[in-house]
Amino acid sequence: MPRPTIQDVAARAGVSRALVSLVMRGSPKVSERRREAVLRAADELGYSPHLMARSLASRTSHVLGVMVSDLHNPFWAEVVDGLDARARAAGFELVINTGGRSPARERQALTGLLSFRPAGIALLGPVLPAAAISAAAAHTPLVLVSRSSRLSTVDTVNDDGRVGSALAVDHLVSLGHKEIAHIDGGNGSQSAPRRTGYLAAMRRHGLPPRVVRGEYTEAAGAAAVRQLLEPAPPTAVLAANDLNAVGAISALEAAGLSVPRDVSVVGYDNTWLAALRHVALTTVDQPRDEMGQLAATALLQRVRDGRADPARHLLAPRLVVRRTTAAPRRR
Template sequence: MPEQTTPPTRPPTIRSVAARAGVSKSLVSLVLQGSPRVSEERRQAVLRAVEELGYRPDPAARSLAERRSRTVGVVLEDLRNPWFVELLDGVRPLLRENGLRPLLGDARTEPELLQTLADLRVDGILIVGTLPELAAGTAAETLTRYVPTVVAGAREPLLPGVDVVANDDEAGMGLAVRHLLDLGHRHVAHVAGSGLVGELRRRTCVAGIAAGGGTCAVEQADMTEEGGHRAGLRLLGAPDPPTAVLAVNDTSAIGILSAAAELRLRVPEDVSVVGYDNSSLARLRPLSLTSVDAAVEEVGRRAATHLLQRIGGEAGPARTELVPPSLVVRGSTAPPRAPGH
């Protein structure tokens, strides 16, 4: 005889919970919503039925009933950057506490990501990182008019009604510049990045070094390790190399450290290196990278707070909130070598 198989058991529904508890479907819904309009006796009967049947609410049906997806679209600049992980560590708990789930997407590999998230009817959108292509006058401006949106960890795009929460880039770069000047460095280089964040950090670095009586060469890069490596080779391989290099972010700084090793330069004896963001990479003991702590997790928390307020219906003009940074000094910086040593 052929082997008999047991048909799969259908998951319990709100109707089966109601039948088990001896109440109506609408009363079960009230209990699940935490309504105070249900007697304690009936509430306990429903909760017992839910536990006995192992009932779990259908999120799709709930979304249709509430006309909410209970999701937030998170648009990332580059999923490979560890900086984003730490920012999301600040975002996720607040979303979870408010019954929202993040949907992550990489804008560099998904050019239509914003439209896709809007089509999925997300409750809000969080744009994380520097994405200058999402500029005013594009589809982004149209979408953000009806989907609550916040920019986190960057200064752009600047869109009507879209709040921006970021680290204070000028203050952070000022801390790094002061640290190098206090150590005695006057021949400094900066590996710059893109977007408004890159411009703010570059401008502050160049002006600060000049105000301290030094010179600052600038090499443009793409804020990746490979970009930092190429820029580091050009700077450190020059006939008159700088005594210190200040990178736009930690990822670029890692590339600069690799370039120094390739050129057989010791850090910090031959060249000091400073990063920005104080990411998990900077904290690795073999690297011990001096870095500006951009309070990334706090930026994430505050950005999530702004987004929840906008989702809740808070109106008004766009706001910009800057989180104060600090400097974490580690083993990658030291006074410059004396001439002839």
Template sequence: MSQPTIRHVAERAGVSKSLVSLVMRGSSKVSDERRRLVLAAAEEIGYRPNAAARSLVRQESHHLGLMVSDLRNPFFAEVTEGIVAAANAQGYRVLINSGFLSPARETEALETLLELRMDGILMAGARVASRVIRHVAASVPVVAITRSVRLPGVDVVVNDDHMGAGLAVDHLVELGHRRIAHIDGGSGSGANRRARGYVATMERHGLASHVRQVRADFTEEAGEAGVAQLLADGPRPTAIFCANDYQAVGVLDALREAGLDVPRDVSVVGYDNVHLASLRRLDLTTIHQPRQEMGEQAARLLLERLTTDRESRRVIIPPKLVVRGTTGPPPR
């Protein structure tokens, strides 16, 4: 027998082909009664794989969608581990895609997850406009990770980035540094809060005249470019606070290529405390975020929203300073 088509479904259900098409696209213009009729007919003749058809009839798929801002960043890899572990423990699978640091591509990725009829969607480090998140949340429950938004139907799991930046600057000031520069994370989630925390803490220590920021991004390449700009323009900083650990890798490489010793000539502080930061080659002083725990928390919030009707929740996780070998007193 040939593969069943929309025409076969329409004949079995006794409806038009256009109505069947609307149902298969998930249109809201179709009544629940007609949707059930069409989906039941599709399952009967095998128009779709039986498991998928049954999930459509039940209006659930036991799949969660995860949109990750940057798959190369080890922070998101560790967050993803926590999400997958928590989801699998409850019988859910996770479909992962990426926006590759582009709001436009993130929007496309989210639309794809909606078309695939995910039961809920998690956004890790999303850079899309709030209106896009609001659009997604109108269809399915949403949890934003590291993105601080206040929207109906959206749970949030974030680190206290302002506090974390303060811990980094406090540590450097206690070591005796004054010329402390910050290479920021551009439009990345949490970048603005970290930048504001850096400025506020510098001002609190009476170092407003030494505030020096370089516009960058959460990438290794941005760290290298940030160092080039700092060394070419103005007095050399004695310490650099990086927007994240991935960026800090580029900063360390660029400083060493410039013939500067870390921490004897320049101290470096990262942010996130990804696994790489503890490796002997890096031994990076950084601000700790519990990556896997954040992922687990986000997944649990999303699964809870699938079964209960409650208000959106906002979970703020305090950071911690982890001192390693990339920070020391400033050069004399």
């Protein structure tokens, strides 16, 4: 069947194309009788904008916007799963786009979501300037996942990155490691708390820190390891996230080193990638589904209950030990 057009809707409703266009834009110049006729025709034909049109016509949106910082990171897919489940249970649909880990692209993506006039927007791992977030929050309820904010108009859902990194360092120290390097997430969201947690834990154990700047990608993990090989590799690496850890493992093996015999590696996030049997990555678990559910709930509370006070969810991470960590080999 061909996709129905605005002309098909007009013919079914017995009105002009111009009037259908007015209804789709939510114009107040259309009578309720004709508005309902157009919306009914759009529903019957399966005309794609009908959900948005009904939201505009009733002045009550049933759409939640979601901006994902990085579509290549499986962590966000699992957060979206939780968000989608909670939204659908409440009768809402998601509109999703991406910012590609770029502030400029994220600004465009956020502007695009606002054009849908959503009931609220979830920003997942945004690297947007705080001013852009504040401006958007003036137009619609906003929740940040894996990004902190002091704005009273913005809700947040985070794991405690300081605690998560400390758990990883403590685990490696318990195995006997003293040369533990950290590949950080650069300008990525929550990179600073994870780096802070690593540094604090290393000081607590009386060990010298070694931080290499990176980002939340496989390529960055591999590039950081190539730096760490000179003059001598550490006995253990705490990576910025699971993708970063996989890149690090690949570079270590390319250099003729075995994981964990020569170098132990810990990731962060506990995505499905970490649990693959041939990867079996020791990693810090963030409750991805719960984070998505909490983000959707925060938006719905603003929309339906009129909550004005900011919601601040800080979840406790946990360490999941698999096969990429072991006691250091004597050199």
